[in-house]
Amino acid sequence: MKLIIAAIKPFKLEEVREALTAIGVRGMMVTEIKGFGSQSGHTEIYRGAEYAVNFVPKVKLEIVVSAAMADQVVETIQRTAKTDKIGDGKIFVLDVASAVRVRTGETNDDAL
Secondary structure, eight states, X not given: OEEEEEEEOGGGHHHHHHHHHHTTOOOOEEEEEEEOSTTOOEXXXXXXXXXXXXXXXXXXXXXXXXXXXXXXXXXXXXXXHOOSSTTOEEEEEEEOOOOBOTTTOOBGGGGO
């Protein structure tokens, strides 16, 4: 099993969710986050005053899938979340040692 963590632009969330559902992803966790990468924030003007935005709003997706499906999920997120502009986000893939469905006690791939 693989844990896929993706930080994407918030306005892309629904489009990414629909694309992942279409390829068979059955669940995900979503968290609103703030962060910065190579763009290191930016400046904005509000009521005539310029101020620095050091942390950019993002949405973090956490998805656990079978190892066989991981590459397809990563490619789908990358294709769907891409805007060709700085700050499109990052995707990380980690190994998952085990998973348990609380309600039934099912484990690993059966718990997904």
